[in-house]
Structure formats: C-alpha cells, structure tokens
Amino acid sequence: MAGLRERQKVSTRRSLEDAALRLFAERGYDATTIEAIAEQAEVSPRTFFRYFAAKDEVLDMGWDRRQAELVSRLSALPRDLDDAAAAAWVLRTMAEDFLAERERVELRAAALASSPTLRGRAADSLLAWQATLAAVLAERAGLDHPTFAHRVTAAAAVATWVAAFGEWISDPGSDLVALLDAGYEHLHGTPLVEPGRSGSR
Structure with missing residues (x-):
C-alpha cells in the first residue's frame, strides 16, 4: 500500500x-x-x-532531486579526472536524463519566456547548480571551500549547459549530448572522453 x-x-x-x-x-x-x-x-x-x-x-521539474543526483554522480567520478572534465562529464550525464522530456523542456522554456519573475527564478536555480558544482570540486581536492579556479570551472560548465540547451530547444534536429561535447571541446581544445577510458585526462 x-x-x-x-x-x-x-x-x-x-x-x-x-x-x-x-x-x-x-x-x-x-x-x-x-x-x-x-x-x-x-x-x-x-x-x-x-x-x-x-x-x-x-517549474522546478525536480531540481532539488536532480541537484542531489549531480552531487552523487560528481562525487563518484575518479579523483584523478581534472575538474573541467569532471564538471562537463557530470552535466553531460545529467543532460541524458532530459532527452525523454524534450516536450516538457520546451514548454518550460516557453513559460520562462512569458515571465521575468520565472526567468529570475531559473537564473537562481542555475546559480545554485553552479555553487554546488564548485563545492563538490573543492571536496574532491580535499578542501572545505571552493577556490576561484573551482568557481570559474563550474561557471564555464554551467554556461556550456545553458548554451547547449538553448540550441537543442531551438533546433529540433540537434543532439543535446553532442552539443555539450562540442561545447567542451570548443572551450578546452580536446574531446571529452568517458572517465576511465584511454585518453581521459
């Protein structure tokens, strides 16, 4: 029952x-x-x-649950994986969860476009994800608080996420995961490789 x-x-x-x-x-x-x-x-x-x-x-669409999942997945990545790759990889895996929810994501985007209040709330949610990313990156390094480098890395990863989602929503023929991979490669000059595989950093 x-x-x-x-x-x-x-x-x-x-x-x-x-x-x-x-x-x-x-x-x-x-x-x-x-x-x-x-x-x-x-x-x-x-x-x-x-x-x-x-x-x-x-409009949260389970963001608290997803944020907890982000922490769990990032914490589980190999500690020798560099911060940029770790942040990008965890957001890439989180994005895969949205692939079956494209219609809901599109409706959410339309709702956000209708209200400055909602856009502000969405921006706060993204900042919370960014802060969480930075905090877990610091924990991976054995630190109590994120450094400036951790915050910059988290900000770049979240900005790539936002750009990829925007492109995905506006172009029905696009691939969200491929967009995130391309964004990472554009920023860092090297392809994002699955942790544990040959060529990962």
Missing part, C-alpha cells in the same frame, strides 16, 4: 506539473491561476498546495 500511495503521489505531482507547463506556455505565467492548473489536472486547488507552496515551484 505504501508503494501504491507513493506512485499515486508521483503521478499527481506529474499531472500538476504537466498541466501548469501547458497553461503557462499557452496563456503565460501571470495569466494562469492555480485554480486553472488544478482543473486541468482534474484535482482540487487544495490538492495543488499539498505538492507546491506556489505556482512558480511547478
């Missing part, structure tokens, strides 16, 4: 997210009410607030 309840909660949350993303893209964020989202998802507004404190939280 516990497993069934958990699956139902996940399903309801996903229905609310999908309803909100569609409405935000169609009507704009500011013109979309919580009541409209709940109606589209076939639940009550009270149910909405069991999952989200406010309607802007719907």
Whole structure:
C-alpha cells in the first residue's frame, strides 16, 4: 500500500506539473491561476498546495532531486579526472536524463519566456547548480571551500549547459549530448572522453 500511495503521489505531482507547463506556455505565467492548473489536472486547488507552496515551484521539474543526483554522480567520478572534465562529464550525464522530456523542456522554456519573475527564478536555480558544482570540486581536492579556479570551472560548465540547451530547444534536429561535447571541446581544445577510458585526462 505504501508503494501504491507513493506512485499515486508521483503521478499527481506529474499531472500538476504537466498541466501548469501547458497553461503557462499557452496563456503565460501571470495569466494562469492555480485554480486553472488544478482543473486541468482534474484535482482540487487544495490538492495543488499539498505538492507546491506556489505556482512558480511547478517549474522546478525536480531540481532539488536532480541537484542531489549531480552531487552523487560528481562525487563518484575518479579523483584523478581534472575538474573541467569532471564538471562537463557530470552535466553531460545529467543532460541524458532530459532527452525523454524534450516536450516538457520546451514548454518550460516557453513559460520562462512569458515571465521575468520565472526567468529570475531559473537564473537562481542555475546559480545554485553552479555553487554546488564548485563545492563538490573543492571536496574532491580535499578542501572545505571552493577556490576561484573551482568557481570559474563550474561557471564555464554551467554556461556550456545553458548554451547547449538553448540550441537543442531551438533546433529540433540537434543532439543535446553532442552539443555539450562540442561545447567542451570548443572551450578546452580536446574531446571529452568517458572517465576511465584511454585518453581521459
């Protein structure tokens, strides 16, 4: 029963997210009410607030969970892998998780375009990912706090991620992972190689 309840909660949350993303893209964020989202998802507004404190939280698409996954994956990489390659590789593997969610990513982008408030929230989320990357890179080096070099490396990796996602959304024929690989190679002058394989740095 516990497993069934958990699956139902996940399903309801996903229905609310999908309803909100569609409405935000169609009507704009500011013109979309919580009541409209709940109606589209076939639940009550009270149910909405069991999952989200406010309607802007719907746009997170599990960022807290994904950020925890980023920490786990980065921490598991070989310590002799240099920082730039480690940051790029972990974001590359995270991007693979989005490949099956292209439609949702496109709807989210349309929602962000409709609201300066949402764009600010998205920018804060990216800064949080950047800070997390820098912190874990420092931990890999046995440091309590990231250095300037760690922060620069994290910033470059996240900027590449943003550029790749923008290209992927605007060009239906593009390959997100290939774009991230190309971005890394452009910045560092060498292809990104899977950790542990010959040629990795």
